[in-house]
Amino acid sequence: MIEIKNLHAKVDGKDILKGVDLTIRPGEVHAIMGPNGAGKSTLSYVLAGREGYEVTDGSVTYYGKDLLALEPEERAAEGVFLAFQYPVEIPGVANTTFLKTAINAMRKHRGEKELDAMQFLKILREKTKALGMSDDMLKRAVNVGFSGGEKKRNETLQMAILEPKFAILDETDSGLDIDALKIVAEGVNALRSPERSMLVITHYQRLLDYIVPDFVHVLAAGRIVKSGGKELALELEKNGYRDFGVDEAA
């Protein structure tokens, strides 16, 4: 279970999160919607442990542990996974090398035996096939020269390989056409399980047609201002964020 309590965070000296409360149980999919600047990406980076995001108050308890006290790699090893809005290009590091290093780092942390090249390739083939990814994408440097859709598929592949307990999907729909969105959503849906929680962060309702959440929350000006079921997303689609004191047309 993940319990976020009264979470406050600053970026570049500016208060962005101003008291976020959220509880996510195993198997649940929560969506966070909100206008630009509400603090959606800040929340995802704070949970993943990015430097420069200063928590000034509140707590995040992750299966009984103080998540905020852990290094980013420790959080990942504990099962936290952030699917990036803008996956980073890393020239000179082959995608397969990256994936193998990541999975073995996690296995080591969990006290499991590291995979040898053959075992790793077997898992990799299985997972890439399901996502319709080419061998070429694996040989190339991480995300270098990938299209928007390829980058998001690569994020989904990492999630499939690393099998997190808690996945945060930050604006997974951004930069995707409808076909790419469907492929990525299918990949994500295939990973839904009673043990795995997800936090889907999005500006638009469209994504939630494909990844249907159990709960929807509205984040505005650094706080969750409304929570409901999946029907709340449709309401937002119709009325926009005006009801929450935000006029995006302005």
Added chain:
Amino acid sequence: MTTTGYSTRGADPTTAPAFLAPLDGQSTAVLPVVAELRAQGRARFAAVGLPTIKNEAWRYTNLRDLAKLAVTTASGDAPIDRLPTVRADGQNGPRLVFVDGRFRADLSTADGLPDGVLLTDFASACQNHSGLIAEHLGRLASAEDRPLVALNSADLTDGVVLRVATGVSVDAPIELVFVSVGRDGATTASHPRALIVLEAGARAVLVEHHVSQGDNATLSNHVAEITVGEGATLHHCKAQRENAASFHLSHIAASVAAGGCYDNFILTIGARLSRNEVVSALNGGDARTHVSGGYMVRGNQHADISTIIDHAQPNGTSREVYKGVIDDSARAAFQGKIIVRPHAQKTDGHQLNRALLLSDSAEIDAKPELEIHADDVKCSHGCTAGELDDAALFYLRARGIDKETARGLLIGAFLSDVLDEIAEAPIREAFQGFVAGWLEEQR
């Protein structure tokens, strides 16, 4: 007016006596050409001494710590534990070994070389191939404007002589191994000279290893004179991995005839202070040169790469790529000069230096210089200095990869493409191993 050399203003003659070997230590039964070169070098170095930072060419590299020392010599007969090689285990091949600058016949072999190749030490060459020595010694490396070349000439006793005859191609890499052992409680100096001559259409691959055995401080002051004949190709790779107490100074002067190619790669990992000067002169039309390298320094190390590419004839091509990683309080200097003389139309010259700074106190001084006297040329240069990409580091860590491993991956990635400049796969792989070893030590 174009110069390829350096002024000796900004040199300190008071430092000279401590570095010149006593005259009575030198054998008198030498070739007249050697005796003359020694005398000239001696006179020149006595007059100028070590360069100081007031010398424009030495602005970024301060020999102050070296100047404080009085050097002596080592016997060169120390037993050697093991020799570095780029060959896979168990293979043997042509190799000359020098310990503290002295040729070691017991560790060297010229076996496996085809007919038409002369690979020998300097003293033997003086005895048996005096014509070759007389023709090439002191022709390319000028002592006049380079104090350390003068010092090398003054103390010239040993070195390498390689000649590959017209049309002969040597497939096996020829290895030159320089092991510095030194003496406890002293700083010892060696001044090896290399004379390398590839006749027309010849081809050879040369690999230099510079290592220390033990922790003693040593000074190695190398000079290589390299003649690449018409249509000949020399691949010349060097890995400098001396200990952190040593000073490594090197001057390579290459002259490339029409249609020839001089290809040089220098990997700098070791030494407290190192300077690699590479001067590659395209003295024939349609000649090519490719000079590249990687340098990685930390602690208080200092690494200097100073190159001059001299396009003297038309249709020449030069490509220059260096990449460096600088950590802690280490410093690096890159000086890259491309000269295109009036006659050298259709020259195509490119230069790139990229440095990765891993700490706030790491420093790079970069000075690219284009001196173009022809109007129909393509020349470019670029110098960058940057830090590790925070976003990339976080991305890797967010996937469970610990910070040190993530840094290692990114540093390795930064260096990997410069190692691709090495054409010969076994050498590239061996050098990749040296880099991986350095990254391991980092952790």
